[in-house]
Amino acid sequence: MGQGQEVYKTKTEDARVEILERGEIFFFYRPKVDKEEAHSPDDVQRLYIVLRPESGERPIEVKQDPDSGKEGAKKKGSDSGDDKGSSGSGSEGGHGKQQVNIEKQPLLRFIVMGRKSLPDPSKKGTPFWGFVELVTTNIDDVKSSIQGEEYDTKTKGQRHTSAARALGEGIYRILRHKEGKKKPHTHLIYKLEFPPEDENNEPQESLNIKHEGSFHIQIKNPAQHGSSTSQFRGLQMKRQAVFPAHLQGQFGKLRFHPADPPDFLNYEGCEFLFISASDNIEEELGLELQTEVVEADESCSDLIKTFGETASTSPLLKGTWV
Template sequence: MGQGQELIKTRNDPQVEIQERGEIFFFYRPKVNREEVHSADDVQRLYIVLRPESGEKAVEQKQSPDSGKEGAKSGLSSPGSSHSHDNDEDKRLKEHPEGGHGIKEVNIEKEPLLRLIIMGKKALPDPTKKSRPFFGFVEMVTTKINDIRDALQEEEYDTKTRGHRKNPKARAVGEGVYRILRHKYSENRMHTHLVYKLELPPKDAKNEPQGELNIEREGSFIIQIKNPEQGGSRSDFRGVQSKRKAVFPAHLQGRFGNKRFGPDDPTDFLNYEGGEFLLISASDDIEEELGLELKPETEEPNPGCSDLVKMFGPDCVPTAPLFEGTWT
């Protein structure tokens, strides 16, 4: 269905500038050893996948492909197929816990760039509680679609205290278009927004998981990048495995100065594993808030035109939540 289009309506305030356009996908993973999900209580994690396709720059900078999880996965087979391979990856990440480093240029109009994000909570921020921030974490950045596909699969492992454990496959729960933009809300002040609009599930679907996970039909969030060199006791990532401190190149790190957080400008900040950010709910009506109307490629999407299915394959993950709006 592609990145869609946007219509910016002429008005003096607010002023918005599009930094990046692309596709957004939402997934949830059930809790360990739990195959059926009946409510958010049965959910372990909420994932977001961003695929930028155009923007201010055709070429974005990302971490070097031989670093982070992308590098650790090079030459490895799918998770669960070989415990020794999984152990090799875990060992490498323990020895080098920092996030992705180095620089590679990617032309996002010609090759895929995919960001796998884990939310610190099992939901998006509640649009009725606009002052409460939620943390997010860049788990993986890659140009290989199979890396994301593999990360969403079932995983099996053994523990000393609880024996054999199984992480079920993730479930697809939303597909749409997104924008990252600058919002100049006064003469000398600016922040950045992540806005999205769903194409799937269809409007007449039940929307049971979407409702509990706060995945509205459209949403706007102020996004702030955390300075990895500014410490702090606050952590909303308890339980997230292999959390790694981001290593930004000097030209990005220098933008923070002495501040703990900064705007997502440029969007290259999201192209380094270990990067943490805040999402603060701004509105569930993008047009009213920002004078921006997001338009998907098709107004009546169906399973046959799902980019998620085309990209990852029809058997990658269960899709009942995506097409029917039901838990599974």
């Protein structure tokens, strides 16, 4: 599928946006515990987003040390042959640093949304909280995060979680947006290739995953703890990201900072806010995202090639729950 391209609808010298990162975006949902299928949003347990950056303002990005967080736990579990360890039970946030060339090496961010949907484009200004659950250069780590599992509980005995369902696939950009004399802010924008726009798209519409969307994205300062009246409880301190000094220093005393650079998202435990900006990217930002898929054939789907053996693809291809 590839990262597509952006076409500016305004003159270059008038452009108000600068692309920080380009890549592919995948959406998944997981049915509630002990449910084999979801038939409505009420049956959905979690909404996941996977970002795979492929190019950007800088080809080299900084990510967490591969021995930290869940990435490290999965690595240790794989080395020891311990299935429990390989399932990613690490409880610490990402820390340390490693350089990754995103144009040559796969980098995947597995993101959990706090609510079971994206923000409603008609309700601008309402923030939705989310966090980075896993950062890895190993595709199998993400596969293990979306697969189903059986586990025992003391009160309800054996429980079952179904594998995640593939919900959407497309291209995304993280960009810097300048408006007059205001301080620049950042957007995450995307455009879907799957499911096709002319399909039913019932689960996508129910979870506010439009054919294209634009969100302000703000990174939470892990050193600034919310008050008891904050509407976002957030992660426990031990699970929060520990950014290197050159990233942490950009916050100063502020509680939030734009996703500039996008390297913030390369740390497990990075918390952020999505705030709906628009569902018409061209009108809002003066550019159009163009995907590389002309006809939506499953042979063109990178999601299916990468995760198809793990995640059910009916919602992705047919735009239906089952």
